[in-house]
Amino acid sequence: MKRRTYVALLATLMSASAWGQEVSLYGTTMAQMWKEATPGFNKATFTPATQYLGIDATKLGSDQLSLHLFGWGRTDLSDASSFDGKKSGGYLNYGYLQYRFDRANAEIKAGRFTVNQSTGFEQVDGVSARTDLVNGFTVSAFAGKPVLYKTVDLTSQKDYDFQRDVMFGARLGWRMGRMAEVGLSYLQDGSKAAKDLAIPSTTDYTRKQLGADLSITPTSTFDLRARTVFDVSNERTNTAEQDYTATVKLGSQVSLSGNYAARAFQYLYAGTNLPSLFRQDENDAFRGMGGKLTWLTTASFQMSVDYRHTHRDTYGDANRVGTDLRWDFMEKAVLLGVGAHVVNADAVKTVDPAAPYKSISHREARVWTMVNKGRFTASLDGIVLHYESGNPYLVGVRKAYEGIGSLGYQATSNLKVSGDLSYGTSALSVHETRGLLRAEYRFGTTKKGGK
């Protein structure tokens, strides 16, 4: 979208909020400062100021019509904290008008919104509609221009913009009472192909995906969710992703969940705007399976144990196992959490003939606490990562840690101010000290948004 169109649309949408009978304006202003000392480089100081702003205006002339806007802006007061060297930036995350019908859970959206059907999670400038039909059917569809991110090099960006000219999709679902739901969806991103360019490119940014999703929830104690995505952009249909999760609740205290996922990168990465990283030509694949056991021993103590095995064709296997404990005291006025995980992974190949294989296994531990007392809040959060000696990515560093302390004061029901101080060390910086001031405010009547 052209910048002038963008500004005009935003101004129109914002002025429309004045018609709302219930308007909620909320935001967060953050001022950060941190210093980095990296061996071999000058010390650097960063002071970015960031503003998040959202508006929810409901009952715009009619009880069903509402407006929703959210975005952010940032500027650096000293060194540029962005890797592209720019000192300021901003973005409209969403901005749309919504008409919500009184029946059939029907709604229409127009503007910039997020689509999260079974085939993807996309941002679109366009329109969408959904409704429940009789006999348990549901239907939804959207169409528009995909939001383009200027995140590929200038030459490739032209190819990227050319191919991603339109995006549309639809989902047809069927709900069988409280038992199950099945859905079939289609998403197409771009109507032109790489071969249509004046100078044909080898990178194809267009996508055509067919998705199938399933949930089986016959009782309150069993839940199975699944989805499969097929890449249908080529002559032959290929499976890009499979993901299945089942949860069983044993009484009111114990739940057990298991997950299996498999992804074929060649088909999953169709349409990426970072082809150098998410490479389709690697013909690689991933499989992972694992589970989590959660035990709510008392009303105030929860323990979970998790395990996951992963396999990547070009790399090998890894096992991650660990536990998280969580307490709450005094009706959740005090929360405490402790977690520890161990990752045991195959060694990676290196080019060093003296040590052709090096370990990337590591351990992670975390402790945190939060206290709410009257108008005051306080929190502490510490994380430690411990790596094996000879890790190829860490140039001799074996331990990284970070501690964050935060204090907050709820000045009024609409305004909270807080400040954080953190200190840590990493493979990149011997010392990193970070300060953050935050003001969160909310004016108006709409209650959603905080949760």
Next chain:
Amino acid sequence: MARKTILQVLGIVLGLGMLMACGLVSPEASFAATHPEGLGAGRPSCSECHTNDVSKGAMKPYASFDHTPAFVQNHKFQANQDVNTCGTCHAQSFCVDCHGGKVPMKPAIKLSGSPDRMAPHRGDYMTLHKMEGKLDPSSCYTCHGRANNDKCRACHR
């Protein structure tokens, strides 16, 4: 060829569905736009109050929306099928904390005063991502494959 036919049939079915929608639209009242009562701090367990009820919006037991650690980790399934149920308590700005398309800082910094939330990329994630990316780059792809990858480009050109 068979696949093309399937797609054409699906397109026709959807098109007809749209055309006939007025006659086929469910007469049921819409699900509540907002939860009628405020919820307390921490992760809610819907089935505490809605013991054996079925959510009218999703037609699934409320228990399948209990915010257990596994639910928080795998919430994409519920968000895909039942976004209107999520919407009774969560405004979209809640999702944007992590799924913003383009965000100015990692979620763990934005939410640093709320360590109880599952904000990704805590601590020295810049180092850790080299290992996690080796084990499973497809987990990065969900957020950084098509958007939110300004910083990735600094090294991965």
